[in-house]
Amino acid sequence: MRKFKRYCKTLTLKNDPALIRKYKEIHAKGQAWPEITQGMKEVGILDMEIYIHRNRLFMIMDTIPDFDHDKAMSDLASKPRQKEWEAYVAKYQNTSEDASADEKWQLMERIYELDQQEYYPPQDGQLKNINKYSYEENN
Numbered sequence: 001m002r003k004f005k006r007y008c009k010t011l012t013l014k015n016d017p018a019l020i021r022k023y024k025e026i027h028a029k030g031q032a033w034p035e036i037t038q039g040m041k042e043v044g045i046l047d048m049e050i051y052i053h054r055n056r057l058f059m060i061m062d063t064i065p066d067f068d069h070d071k072a073m074s075d076l077a078s079k080p081r082q083k084e085w086e087a088y089v090a091k092y093q094n095t096s097e098d099a100s101a102d103e104k105w106q107l108m109e110r111i112y113e114l115d116q117q118e119y120y121p122p123q124d125g126q127l128k129n130i131n132k133y134s135y136e137e138n139n
Contacts, residue, residue: 003065004046005125009105012094013055020055023092039079043072059105062128069123073102 013020025031027050040048044064051058063072076082077100086104090097095104107122120126 002130004128004130005063005065005067006128007061007125008108009059010108011057011105013057013092014094015055019092033081033085035081036085039076039082043075063125067125076101
């Protein structure tokens with residue numbers, strides 16, 4: 001059984017429909033800068049999803065099991081074009097242009113999970129099993 005860590009984060013966009021529409025466009029399929037997605041993979045991010053409701057963003061970030069959040073975010077900040085990307089997207093976010101991704105995206109605390117077994121502090125991530133939802137044994 002393979003394991004991974006999950007982190008959930010939130011960020012608020014400026015409450016401007018035109019800016020929100022543009023923010024969604026720059027995150028559409030094929031629009032994110034390749035150096036940014038490559039940098040995320042290099043620090044141990046396996047998958048990432050971002051959801052939006054009005055001007056509130058919610059991110060799910062799945063990582064390698066031994067992911068060290070603080071170290072990875074520091075490493076990510078030094079990757080090619082990362083500072084440029086953060087400055088570029090800052091005009092849509094309620095943040096400053098010089099803020100790093102880690103300063104913008106706030107870790108969220110999990111307060112409920114179906115069949116919850118353990119508590120994980122946000123900084124530690126939530127250890128998950130990749131086969132948690134396998135139904136093979138029932139078929």
